[in-house]
Amino acid sequence: MDQRVKAIQAALRALPKDRDQSELCLQPLVTQLPTATKRGKLSRKRQLHVYRRDNFVCRYCRRETILHAALEYLAKQCPEQLPYHPNWKRSETHPLFYDITTSCDHIVPLSRGGDDDDTNLAASCARCQYMKSDWPLEELNWTLHDREDSDWDGLTGLFVVSFRARPWKDQNLKNWVTELDR
Numbered sequence: 001m002d003q004r005v006k007a008i009q010a011a012l013r014a015l016p017k018d019r020d021q022s023e024l025c026l027q028p029l030v031t032q033l034p035t036a037t038k039r040g041k042l043s044r045k046r047q048l049h050v051y052r053r054d055n056f057v058c059r060y061c062r063r064e065t066i067l068h069a070a071l072e073y074l075a076k077q078c079p080e081q082l083p084y085h086p087n088w089k090r091s092e093t094h095p096l097f098y099d100i101t102t103s104c105d106h107i108v109p110l111s112r113g114g115d116d117d118d119t120n121l122a123a124s125c126a127r128c129q130y131m132k133s134d135w136p137l138e139e140l141n142w143t144l145h146d147r148e149d150s151d152w153d154g155l156t157g158l159f160v161v162s163f164r165a166r167p168w169k170d171q172n173l174k175n176w177v178t179e180l181d182r
């Protein structure tokens with residue numbers, strides 16, 4: 001059984017008779033909760049470098065991810081099928097965005113002393129990044145997998161081809177296409 005589940009079980013078991021004992025059981029779970037640390041946004045160039053290095057495969061769950069700009073572009077073209085709100089408003093955004101788009105995750109969170117070095121960055125799906133938040137891997141019982149040997153490109157190739165043939169007036173998307181072309 002997961003050690004954390006065991007701790008919760010023991011704490012619940014102790015609680016009717018001895019609250020202090022419950023607290024003791026929970027001691028190993030005590031963690032530093034995420035604070036609203038200001039994080040500088042990584043440039044497209046840096047993000048792309050990490051995505052390509054990791055072949056757009058999530059280093060935590062090993063799923064193939066999709067470049068956010070590629071999905072956003074398709075959503076702009078086909079909004080009925082793929083609704084999207086720029087701030088990911090849940091009532092207006094298809095779940096694929098916060099499930100499978102590519103993110104750049106800080107393996108050791110900035111709030112725990114991690115930095116922006118390449119060795120501390122990993123391609124991650126949006127779902128894993130959201131769940132991981134500001135916790136270090138050990139506290140979540142997660143594993144950082146080695147880079148997958150894969151030719152998956154996050155659909156960036158198709159994105160560039162489609163965008164060329166059927167452009168969309170959006171500076172951010174245009175900038176992504178330019179960056180992908182470099």
Ligand SMILES: [Zn+2]
Pocket residue numbers: 058059060061062063124125126127128129
């Ligand atoms: Zn993942």
